[in-house]
């Protein structure tokens with residue numbers, strides 16, 4: 403490992419400082435507290451950080467262990483084996499190792515699967531193209547229990563995501579189930595991330611700075627650390643401390659728009675290190691492709707005029723994804739493209 407492939411090199415302004423402050427303000431919330439208290443704490447986490455962690459979340463800990471085990475076993479296999487379930491132009495699901503964030507290659511390999519099988523999404527990002535495509539998962543033969551564990555894990559984390567969605571809705575003064583309907587025929591997916599040790603941790607990132615596009619992300623990480631969040635108060639990159647058995651939750655762009663900017667989708671990134679590999683498993687909670695996203699009426703009034711024009715979720719996501727398969731010279735679509743200027 404002498405030279406780094408230039409595709410991985412971050413532009414100067416995005417390179418990580420490897421010494422970071424130990425500051426910690428990201429709330430840790432005990433989900434077994436009573437609802438009133440939870441709503442308050444979650445509202446504060448969403449408002450102040452866009453991130454919080456939860457414990458006593460109801461996802462069986464032994465299932466998380468089994469999930470971590472099959473993820474590690476899968477990635478430990480030879481490239482030849484992993485490529486048997488490689489993503490391609492036809493099927494974007496399965497294994498891949500060449501994702502780009504903002505046109506720089508991420509130092510990671512991943513395995514993706516949809517929560518609903520099949521899932522329906524727009525065939526292309528082209529605004530005029532109404533064709534719909536059906537996505538189906540592809541599963542590796544090895545390890546043998548991989549598929550079953552992944553599916554069981556997905557159902558449990560999905561339940562947690564709905565519970566969190568209710569709490570977030572209540573914290574915005576909405577009915578608990580106000581946003582539920584948008585997730586019928588959801589386009590949610592799970593990703594297993596493996597960040598190998600990297601000889602150039604000052605030049606590359608596991609995932610470049612980005613915001614999550616969907617509603618919520620529910621992530622489990624191992625004890626290595628590396629996820630950093632851009633602190634709202636001063637723009638500093640703050641590490642999200644690994645807490646055993648906790649899930650890290652963050653608000654995505656869809657919640658920012660639905661909430662009419664009461665909550666913001668916060669930038670984050672993953673730094674890698676030269677000694678340890680790292681594993682993480684995000685669940686991206688995404689609405690159905692046909693959902694039009696716009697500020698919720700209840701949150702629009704004279705003091706808070708609508709800040710966004712409506713946009714179609716499926717097309718937004720298809721456009722965002724256009725640049726992560728191959729390096730493409732396109733601007734990443736962001737919700738600010740739909741912002742209504744005052």
Ligand SMILES: O=C(O)CCC(=O)C(=O)O
Pocket residue numbers: 593595609614621623628629670671672682683684
């Ligand atoms: O691995 C992590 O901790 C976060 C990954 C992430 O932000 C993403 O995949 O969107």
Ligand SMILES: [Fe+2]
Pocket residue numbers: 612613614619670
């Ligand atoms: Fe993310």
